[in-house]
Amino acid sequence: MPINAHPEYLAAEKEYRLTEGVENKIKALEKMISLMPKHKGAENLRAQLRTRLKKLKEQAEKTKKTKKSSGKRGIKKEEMQVVIVGLTNSGKSTLLSALTNTNPEISHYEFATKNPIVGMMPYSGIQIQIVEIPAIESEYYDKGIVHTSDLVLMLVNELAQVKNIEEKISDFSKNKIIVFNAMGNLTENEKRKISANLQSKKYNFVILSAKKPEEKVLQELKDKIFQNLGKIRVFTKQPGKEKSEKPVVLNKSSTIKDIAEKILHGFSHQIKETRIWGPSSKFHGQVVGLRHKLMDLDVVEFKTR
Template structure:
């Protein structure tokens, strides 16, 4: 069932598409210098990368210094951090790279406050920690808009593929209340797209469809970290802490940082895989760090790429199996703290 939008909603959808298109044209650099996406020169390292984004003076540098062995200058004045400072969080056998980025302000997408560089680096991260502090006065910084921080909690829920012919093929896997085929067609026409396949897997609106068509939005995991909770009431702490994907901490008093690390680990969907040689106990001292959804084949590649060519089967102990040990193939999906023994062809 698809509920048709009103005439006003059709009009608003088309206007949003026009605004998004014109805004992209205005913000697109015209010269050879200052191209968008030119980030700080920070080499990616470790098992995952996490970017700290937030207003100036919310405690990003203090958090980096507390969670890692890296000292980032923290002071009682704004814009203390003027470049990207990397640190490494050692947690559960994994090395997680944490990036302390300069404070972001309104107009960052146009380059204010080195905003383009901040966004370019954050796009390369596996997770964004959006950091603020309770009762923070935004003052002259204004507020962040959707073009200043391009990270949203929603994953991709719209399939879009432009084609050379065939017109519009539109479908939805659930009832839609904000969109229908006519509105999709009107928005696509604003981008001079007349042949495409569009499938809605969530009840999304015009904004989400425009993001997909524009291709200039990065959908990624995000956690909202509220600092300085020692300065507010317990009732306010409770209210913030129960918001989705929100974590309350105090960097100066080191409150709730253990929980922050645990949520960080869960959001990154990291796995610890232990290996075992025939006739020997598992090596619990040096886990192989993988990402969620990894298979036995991925584990083989992590050990050595030549193993897959001589792979026969694997014995697995852990929560991914029905019994221990279980004989599995390359496509078996591993779970956290599984023990894997690779058996090769003779």
């Protein structure tokens, strides 16, 4: 060799030539550079290797970004979107399966989820989108999906994990629910201690086994999910007919005008009379105006001009 390389460098050079994969080549090339002779005659080769290393690192970074962004493709955010956030092997896929009709591949090795997985949770006539994203310590974790979601389920199987996840999503300002996944057979005393700890810190939480959840506890979680989305369900009806099968989903504190405009832009100007049944009415069939505030499970009847 013109640079008078020693045997260790020659071995590293051979290792680099035989190595496959960008990340492995980066490590091998870094080793080569560290073992290069320090004399002036090796400066040109050192510069060439550093240029090659820079290009490999750029290629690796580009690949990582492509992998991360690929998770967003094909995911259309629905009106209500909930994201499951947790560490690797915390049971995210199992929880997604329990809440929805989705059957994701459930693996026992780490970082199995590389792209978001979407499922729909039926809830009293409506559908809530549930998204499982890669583990927070994974290179595939995408905080962008978290930030655009309406609610986060923080899935943990140890109390210490709560702080880890909170730090990761510290800038998420919307509601969160801690789902403590009892992966072993917790005794009632252990559950009480976990519950007391979370209650003392005023957390919103549910303790369940994602693998075999009790129906009552699973329903409790579904109820909490809807309650923390800040939405209400309002049914419509035509005069003399039954209410609609599917409700209209609105934000809390929505008015008669809001539901009319959601049904059809400009529809509120065509309304002659509105009657209402349900929690916000003083009596069945109460006549109300456009500013009347609606409540969950109200039934609204419109008469047009």
